[in-house]
Amino acid sequence: MSSQPVEVAGVIYSSISAAARAHGISQHGMEWRIDSDAFPDHKRLPAVRKPTGDHLVGRALVEPERWPFDGDLSRRAPVFDPNITPPRLVRRVGWLRCMLCSRPHFSEDVVGVRICFECGGEGSVPIGRISDLEDDDL
Numbered sequence: 001m002s003s004q005p006v007e008v009a010g011v012i013y014s015s016i017s018a019a020a021r022a023h024g025i026s027q028h029g030m031e032w033r034i035d036s037d038a039f040p041d042h043k044r045l046p047a048v049r050k051p052t053g054d055h056l057v058g059r060a061l062v063e064p065e066r067w068p069f070d071g072d073l074s075r076r077a078p079v080f081d082p083n084i085t086p087p088r089l090v091r092r093v094g095w096l097r098c099m100l101c102s103r104p105h106f107s108e109d110v111v112g113v114r115i116c117f118e119c120g121g122e123g124s125v126p127i128g129r130i131s132d133l134e135d136d137d138l
């Protein structure tokens, strides 16, 4: 069994046996023609190699790097899902004010995460402090 594509008289077939069937001859007959100089329009084509591996596993989301807070609460960076063509915008990240304490915090989803870590939300540790707690781990 050969899955190598062949071209016979200008028509491309997926295999020698497919070409043989189409021309009503045996597979051996077709192989002989392809290898024979008497049939210059019968030739083998390079085998088509299917991509392996990469298409089987979903690729990770493209996460933008978190940037240091510079006072800009409007800057947003998109997160894309590269498994869809064209890549689909999944969410946006950026600095925004906590809905509870109003301090800026970095949100991995500016629509869904609007409460900072210290207020019990999913956002980052906020900038600045309400109490005298040390916030050196920012």
Ligand SMILES: [Zn+2]
Residues within 6 Å of the ligand: 098, 099, 100, 101, 102, 103, 115, 116, 117, 118, 119, 126
């Ligand atoms: Zn807060």
